[in-house]
Amino acid sequence: MENTFLYLSSCSTCMRIIKELSIQDAAYLQDVKQHKATAEQLAFLYARTKSYEALINKRGRVYAQLKKEGTDFTEATYKELLEKEYSCLKRPILMWNNEVFLGNSKATVAQMKHALDG
Numbered sequence: 001m002e003n004t005f006l007y008l009s010s011c012s013t014c015m016r017i018i019k020e021l022s023i024q025d026a027a028y029l030q031d032v033k034q035h036k037a038t039a040e041q042l043a044f045l046y047a048r049t050k051s052y053e054a055l056i057n058k059r060g061r062v063y064a065q066l067k068k069e070g071t072d073f074t075e076a077t078y079k080e081l082l083e084k085e086y087s088c089l090k091r092p093i094l095m096w097n098n099e100v101f102l103g104n105s106k107a108t109v110a111q112m113k114h115a116l117d118g
Contacts, residue, residue: 001044003028006037006093013104014092021113032086042082045093048100052078055102057090 005023007014009031018024030037037045045055052075056063062085071077081088094101094112101112 001041001095001098003097004041004093004095005029006032006041006089006095007091008032008087009034011091017092017104017109017112020109021116023116032089032091036086037082037089039083041095042079044095045100045102046079049102051075052082055082055090055093057088060087062088 005018005026005028007018007029009015010033018029023029042052042055046052049055053073056078062081066081067073090103092104094115096112096115099115101108101115
């Protein structure tokens with residue numbers, strides 16, 4: 001899988017992490033609002049996490065609305081959400097040298113920095 005940093009440009013946390021990692025002008029940045037995660041990227045992420053649920057942003061409005069409506073969430077439901085709605089993808093996600101760093105915790109951001117610095 002090609003090295004990629006999936007983020008949302010309207011997410012202040014993502015933008016803060018991009019600055020913290022000093023990758024503002026990196027060619028591998030992918031704004032999921034402009035260019036959704038591809039089926040190949042989702043398959044790669046699923047292969048690494050073994051779960052579409054792990055890739056879901058559970059703080060998002062779309063997810064919250066579906067939960068409120070009583071949607072029965074299954075792996076198939078999560079996969080469909082990820083394919084259709086960019087805001088449902090947990091972010092940021094760094095796919096680097098066949099490793100995946102998912103989320104914005106301090107520990108994850110430190111791991112991202114370590115991976116990027118080699």
